[in-house]
Amino acid sequence: MAGSFLSDDEASEAAEINVTPFIDVMLVLLIVFMVAAPLSVVDVPVNLPASSAAPPERPEDPIILTLTRDLDLSLNGAPLLGDALAQSLLQASDGKRDTPVLIRADRDIAYGEIMALLDRLRDAGFLKVALAGEEKAP
Known part of the structure; x- marks a missing residue:
C-alpha cells in the first residue's frame, strides 16, 4: 500500500485485541454476584420489629x-x-x-x-x- 506506514507483519499485530482486561473485569463481576446472590434469598417483604x-x-x-x-x-x-x-x-x-x-x-x-x-x-x-x-x- 502506498500510504501505509506499517508493514504487513506490524499491521497484523496491531489488529489483535488484548482481552486480558476484559477477562479481569468479568471475573471481578462474577465474584461480586457470587457474594451478593445468597444475601437476596428471601424476597417476601415483611416489616420486622x-x-x-x-x-x-x-x-x-x-x-x-x-x-x-x-x-x-x-x-x-x-x-x-x-x-x-x-x-x-x-x-x-x-x-x-x-x-x-x-x-x-x-x-x-x-x-x-x-x-x-x-x-x-x-x-x-x-x-x-x-x-x-x-x-x-x-
Whole structure:
C-alpha cells in the first residue's frame, strides 16, 4: 500500500485485541454476584420489629416461614396454600422434625396470630423455632 506506514507483519499485530482486561473485569463481576446472590434469598417483604439483643449464631439451613401483614404464609419464599403447613415443612426438612424453623412475621400482626402459628408448628412436631427481627442501631 502506498500510504501505509506499517508493514504487513506490524499491521497484523496491531489488529489483535488484548482481552486480558476484559477477562479481569468479568471475573471481578462474577465474584461480586457470587457474594451478593445468597444475601437476596428471601424476597417476601415483611416489616420486622427491631431487637436490641445480641444476634445468636444463625443455624446452617433453617426453614424460613414468613407471615405477612395479610396473614399469608410462605415457606422459604414460596406461598403456602390452605392447611399444607405440616406437609410442606416435612418436605422442606426431608422429614427431619429437628430442623430449625425461623419465623419472620410483620410487626403489625396480632400476638394471637403468632401464637396460633406456633401451635401449628408444635402440632406438626417442629419444636426448634426462632423469631426473626431487625437489629437496632446502637
